[in-house]
Ligand SMILES: CC1=C(CCC(=O)O)c2cc3nc(cc4[nH]c(cc5[nH]c(cc1n2)c(C)c5CCC(=O)O)c(CCC(=O)O)c4C)C(CCC(=O)O)=C3C
C-alpha cells in the first residue's frame with residue numbers, strides 16, 4: 001500500500017487547460033490563438049465568435065478551472081498531501097509558458113500534468129504535449145532550467161469521473177415530466193473530430209475505425225447507462241452522438257450530430273431525451289452554446305422534452321480522483337506495485353503515451369511521452 005501522502009518524485013501538479021476569453025475584446029485574439037495553422041474556414045470563426053459575444057465575450061471555462069483548482073487544493077490539504085497546484089492554458093492567460101517559468105523560478109523540478117481532457121485524441125492529448133514541448137523549449141531559450149514534465153493517464157473510466165456523471169443523468173431523468181420519463185433515451189455527447197483523427201487516436205495497435213477516441217467514449221456511455229439502469233430500474237436506450245463540428249464541409253467528421261439525432265429520435269416517436277455531455281470536464285462554451293442554446297432550441301421546435309445533465313466540474317469526487325491518480329502515478333514512478341483504479345471494459349490506460357500515439361498531421365516535438373525529446 002503506497003503512502004497516501006507521498007507524491008514524490010513529483011513536487012508540483014499543473015492543471016493544463018484550453019483557456020477562454022474573459023471579455024468582448026478577448027474574443028478575436030483568443031480565436032486567432034486557437035485556430036493558428038488549423039485550417040478553419042473564416043465563416044466558422046465568425047459564427048463561433050458570435051457564440052462568445054452572446055455570453056458577453058466571456059467563456060465560463062476559466063472560472064470553472066479556478067473552481068477546480070480550489071477543489072484540488074482543498075482535497076489535497078484535507079488529506080495531508082503537500083503538493084502545490086499550478087494552472088496554465090494553451091490559448092489564453094495564464095499561458096502555459098508563463099506558468100512553467102513561474103514553476104521553474106519556484107524550484108519545481110518534477111511536474112505532473114492534469115489536462116482537462118479525459119480521453120485520447122490529438123486535440124485532447126498530443127496537442128497538449130506539443131504545447132508542453134513548445135513551452136519547455138521557450139524556457140531553455142531563456143537560459144532557464146526547465147522542469148521535467150509527465151502527464152497523468154486518461155481518466156475517462158475513473159469512478160470519480162463516472163459517478164458524478166451518472167448522478168447527473170439520474171437527476172436529469174427525474175427532472176423530466178413523469179409521463180415521458182420511462183421512455184426517455186440517453187444521448188451521450190462529445191466533441192466531433194475528423195474521422196481521420198479518430199481513427200488514429202490512441203496507441204498504434206488500436207488504430208482504425210474510430211480508434212481509442214470512439215472506443216473510450218463508448219465505454220463511458222455503456223458504463224454510465226448500466227449504472228443509471230441499476231439506480232432507476234429502467235433500461236433507457238442510448239447512443240453516442242457528436243457536437244461542435246468545425247473544419248471544411250468536405251472533410252468527414254464523426255456523426256451523427258446532436259441536432260440531427262434529436263430530429264431522428266423525435267421522428268421515431270421517442271418521447272424525451274437526456275443529453276449527457278460526457279466528452280467535457282466542465283460546462284464550458286461547447287456545452288453552453290452547442291447544447292444549452294442550439295440543441296435545446298431544436299428540441300423546442302420539435303416539441304421534444306430534453307434535459308442536459310451536468311459535467312463533473314469541481315465535484316469533490318473528481319478532486320479525490322485526481323489525488324488518487326497522482327498518488328498512483330507517483331508510486332509507479334518510485335517502482336512500487338500499484339493497482340490502477342478503473343471501471344468499464346477497457347481498464348486503465350498507459351501512463352506514458354507510446355510512440356505513434358494520436359499522431360499529428362505534421363510531426364512536431366511533444367513532451368511527456370515515449371517520443372519526448374526531453375528527459
Ligand atoms: C476533442 C476536443 C475537445 C475536448 C477535449 C478538450 O477539452 O481539450 C475540445 C475542447 C474545447 N474546444 C474549445 C474551443 C474551440 N475549439 C475549436 C476547434 C476544434 N476543437 C476540436 C476538438 C476538441 N476541442 C477540433 C478538432 C477543432 C478544430 C480545429 C483543430 O483541429 O484544432 C475552436 C475553433 C472554432 C471552432 O471551429 O469551433 C474553438 C473556439 C474549448 C473552449 C471552450 C470555451 O471557451 O469555453 C474547449 C474546452
Ligand SMILES: [Fe+2]
Pocket residue numbers: 191
Ligand atoms: Fe475545440
